[in-house]
Amino acid sequence: MSVLHVARRLLPWGKGDEDDALLQAVAQGDKQALQALYRAYHPRLVRFLSRHIRRDDLAEEVINDCFWVVWQxxxxxxxxxxxxxxIFGIAYRLTMKALRDRGDEPLADPEGDDHHDACDADAQREQQDWLNKGLATLTEEQRxxxxxxxxxxxxxxxIAEVMACSVSAVKSRLFHARTKLRHVLPQIANPGKAA
Incomplete structure (x- = not known):
């Protein structure tokens, strides 16, 4: 029986409790518990890191380094x-270090893969492009x-714990980010119109 199944049987309260049980098992040297945490967090970390790191190999390296720190x-x-x-705090700090140390050059054109439903894909790509351009106007901390x-x-x-800052700093970053996006997204969507 897997560690995750044991954790679910012993701690029926919720996901956080499963994570706590798995981390306690990792602390005792249980490699299966580490694998279960890795499987549970890998997709979330990939989504998180994809906003900051364009290179898949660098993102995977950061995730692996993150779980090495979790293990240790x-x-x-x-x-x-x-x-x-x-875990997200560890990944965030490792991401910032990787970007400082190695930089982040894209490996391939991010828009060149899927062509299944052209209309929906084009509209979705256009919206994502607007959002990415809007997010690019923000500071790294705001993003x-x-x-x-x-x-x-x-x-x-x-968020304050992950970013190693005060709650008021988080609130300020979110406020300024939303305010800036509210102004720049309409300009990006309609470049011919003055705001």
């Missing part, structure tokens, strides 16, 4: 936050705060 530091986790917040809030569903305290 699991025993030091004291439960002051959710396991997910702790990360938005992503952690809206894509990952973290609350203000968790």
């Amino acid at each position: 530091q699991a025993a030091q986790f004291r439960g002051g936050s959710r396991v997910s917040t702790w 990360v705060a938005l992503q952690l809030a809206y894509e990952q569903g973290l609350d203000m305290e968790e």
Whole structure:
């Protein structure tokens, strides 16, 4: 029986409790528990990192480094936050370090893959392009705060922990990011019209 199934049977309360049980098992050297955490968080981390790192190989390296830190530091986790917040904090810090150390050059054209439903795909690509252009006008801290809030569903305290800043700094970053996007997105969508 897998560690995840054991955790679900022992701790029926919810996902956070499963993560806590898995992390406790990792702290005791359980490689299956680490694999279960990796499988549970890999897709979320890929989505998170794809906003900051365009190179798939660099994103995978950051994820692997993140879980190496989880393996090494699991025993030091004291439960002051959710396991997910702790893992995303590790990934965020490793991402910032990787971007400082290695840079991030794209490997391929990000729009050259799928051609299945041209109309919907074109409209979706256009909206994504507008959003990406709008997000590019924000500071890195503003983009990360938005992503952690809206894509990952973290609350203000968790975002503050991930970003190693105060809750008021998170609130300020989110406020300024939303304000800026409210002004620039219409200009990006309709470049011929003056705002």
